[in-house]
Amino acid sequence: MILIDAIYTHQTGGKVLLDYFVSKLEETEAEVFYLFDDRIPTNAYNIKNSNKVLFLKSSFLKRFIFYKKNKRIFKKVFCFGNVPPPHTN
Numbered sequence: 001m002i003l004i005d006a007i008y009t010h011q012t013g014g015k016v017l018l019d020y021f022v023s024k025l026e027e028t029e030a031e032v033f034y035l036f037d038d039r040i041p042t043n044a045y046n047i048k049n050s051n052k053v054l055f056l057k058s059s060f061l062k063r064f065i066f067y068k069k070n071k072r073i074f075k076k077v078f079c080f081g082n083v084p085p086p087h088t089n
Contacts, residue, residue, distance in 0.1 A: 001031045003074040007058050008081030010039040018080055019045075026051070033074065035066065060086070 004025070009018050022045050025032055032051045036044075037058050047053050056062055064086045077085050 001033055001074055003033050003035060003070075003077045004080070005035045005063075005077060005085065006040075006080040007035050007037050007056055007063055008083055010037040010058075014080055015040075022047075033070075035063075 004021070006014075006018050009015055022034065026046065026048055034045075034047065034051065034053045036053065036055050038055045039058070040055065042055060045053075054066070056066060067086050079085060
């Protein structure tokens with residue numbers, strides 16, 4: 001499963017790129033988990049039922065806890081917002 005971590009992306013150019021990226025990913029058969037910033041409206045995207053979505057408050061701690069809890073289910077991680085994934089070893 002691919003994680004699209006866009007927790008710090010909710011406006012301007014990054015949001016435009018995110019919108020395009022999500023629309024193209026949803027045209028594929030890829031299994032995707034979207035981690036969106038909670039400032040994005042919950043109905044902003046047309047996500048297939050086979051993919052998962054979580055809206056999370058943009059917080060380093062909440063993001064770290066999410067990664068710690070789910071680190072074994074993702075094969076690839078794509079981060080928006082110029083913030084790399086936290087180290088969870």
